[in-house]
Amino acid sequence: MAVVDPISRSAVTSRRTIDIAGTPWPLYKLEALAFGLLILSVLALVTGSVQIAVLAGAAVATVRWVVGAVRTTRP
Secondary structure (H helix, E strand, C coil), X not given: CCCXXXXXXXXXXXXXXXXXXXEEEEHHHHHHHXXXXXXXXXXXXXXXXXXXXXXXXXXXXXXXXXXXXXXXXCC
């Protein structure tokens, strides 16, 4: 017999959201996308290597996204 133990704590939601096409987006997600595009643009112009720019931009966006998600769900 399986026992289901529901989580007793409620999930913390981000209060800072922006409505895009009827869907609330947390601000940290939009910041992650903006930071990623900024890093991509700067590195593409400075280094001339699109590969490095894409990888660095994706890394920066991922780190910001994960940090924002952890802070939002932490009790």
